[in-house]
Amino acid sequence: MNMFELIDKLEMEHVLSGDEYCALIGSVTPELSEYLFEKSRRIRHQIYGHDIFVRGLIEFTNYCKNDCYYCGIRRSNKNAQRYRLQKDDILMCCEQGYGLGFRTFVLQGGEDPYFTDERITDIVSSIKRLYPDCAVTLSIGEKSRESYEAFFAAGADRYLLRHETANDKHYKKLHPPELSLQHRKDCLHDLKDIGFQVGCGFMVGSPYQTVQNLAEDMLFIKELQPHMVGIGPFIAHSDSPFNNERNGTLELTLFMLGLIRLTLPEVLLPSTTALGTIHPRGREKGILAGANVVMPNLSPVSVRKKYMLYDNKICTGEESAQCKDCLANRMKSIGYNIVVDRGDWRSPENNNIGIIPGKEEINELRS
Numbered sequence: 083m084n085m086f087e088l089i090d091k092l093e094m095e096h097v098l099s100g101d102e103y104c105a106l107i108g109s110v111t112p113e114l115s116e117y118l119f120e121k122s123r124r125i126r127h128q129i130y131g132h133d134i135f136v137r138g139l140i141e142f143t144n145y146c147k148n149d150c151y152y153c154g155i156r157r158s159n160k161n162a163q164r165y166r167l168q169k170d171d172i173l174m175c176c177e178q179g180y181g182l183g184f185r186t187f188v189l190q191g192g193e194d195p196y197f198t199d200e201r202i203t204d205i206v207s208s209i210k211r212l213y214p215d216c217a218v219t220l221s222i223g224e225k226s227r228e229s230y231e232a233f234f235a236a237g238a239d240r241y242l243l244r245h246e247t248a249n250d251k252h253y254k255k256l257h258p259p260e261l262s263l264q265h266r267k268d269c270l271h272d273l274k275d276i277g278f279q280v281g282c283g284f285m286v287g288s289p290y291q292t293v294q295n296l297a298e299d300m301l302f303i304k305e306l307q308p309h310m311v312g313i314g315p316f317i318a319h320s321d322s323p324f325n326n327e328r329n330g331t332l333e334l335t336l337f338m339l340g341l342i343r344l345t346l347p348e349v350l351l352p353s354t355t356a357l358g359t360i361h362p363r364g365r366e367k368g369i370l371a372g373a374n375v376v377m378p379n380l381s382p383v384s385v386r387k388k389y390m391l392y393d394n395k396i397c398t399g400e401e402s403a404q405c406k407d408c409l410a411n412r413m414k415s416i417g418y419n420i421v422v423d424r425g426d427w428r429s430p431e432n433n434n435i436g437i438i439p440g441k442e443e444i445n446e447l448r449s
């Protein structure tokens with residue numbers, strides 16, 4: 083089978099073998115990418131139309147007890163200026179965001195012990211009380227099952243925890259010994275089991291990553307069936323052990339977005355800030371490769387430059403309103419519209435096609 087036929091097969095069957103994913107990922111050309119993106123866009127249009135969902139990202143603390151080698155806010159980075167927002171600051175971000183049309187708030191941060199379960203549940207329940215029509219997403223790392231249950235009981239709807247890489251040896255090259263892929267995966271399974279809409283994800287082009295590793299990421303997400311998959315290029319941080327490593331590429335990140343869309347047709351797929359950082363129109367290109375979510379920054383401008391996960395991160399200078407307008411214009415320029423909506427995952431029974439399209443449906447749609 084040639085590579086174009088493999089993409090046809092993925093479009094029909096929504097899964098490939100590890101070897102087949104490898105073959106595709108190892109053969110990216112502009113022609114193959116365009117062929118893939120036509121299909122990934124089409125299936126995205128069938129399910130989500132030309133709507134773009136927005137999530138207001140509130141980066142509420144950059145204190146972190148972990149020491150991930152790639153990350154700019156790792157505990158060993160003595161050059162990071164640490165900050166944490168208080169509950170009132172966070173609620174102010176939400177108030178502003180609500181006025182701008184956001185119906186999902188994502189609270190993301192380092193693993194900061196100051197934010198005990200009690201503090202997190204208090205913040206989550208306050209947001210849900212004030213904005214019952216909004217979804218709250220947490221992205222605060224690995225916690226116990228009991229903590230996750232408490233967050234869920236307080237009203238949190240979704241949880242983002244990128245698995246970073248699905249290969250154990252590769253995971254060890256990116257993280258200190260006290261962190262393990264197995265624990266990360268256990269957390270993801272707990273979160274799903276509890277009832278969260280769950281997001282996993284990985285960095286593209288992280289140090290030591292192989293084509294096989296990316297194929298393993300594809301098989302992992304197919305197996306986990308997350309509601310969301312967050313991916314972006316790895317970008318070196320100058321105060322990290324990976325300061326001399328090469329960044330992930332635009333081409334490969336876009337290609338992976340296309341493969342993910344065909345593998346999990348109704349998945350929520352953000353076109354990330356990291357993608358916008360490596361190319362001035364990276365986020366637009368991400369949408370055109372099959373992504374359907376953007377996550378503008380709602381953090382107070384005074385702290386934005388401090389949440390520096392990687393060098394040259396964009397959107398650290400403007401007010402939230404500007405940030406949102408800028409993204410809305412970018413989306414309009416390629417024929418898409420940001421909508422005022424929680425932007426929930428559409429289950430196969432509840433999407434615009436009715437079911438995950440199989441061979442017949444796809445043929446019908448073609449004719």
Ligand code: SAH
Binds near residue numbers: 154284315318319
């Ligand atoms: N503490 C939370 C949030 C981490 S920051 C957690 O552990 O889930 C969110 C994501 O940023 C990470 O999961 C990682 O995939 C990404 N990230 C961190 N450093 C990066 C870098 N140098 N380049 C690209 N992405 C990075």
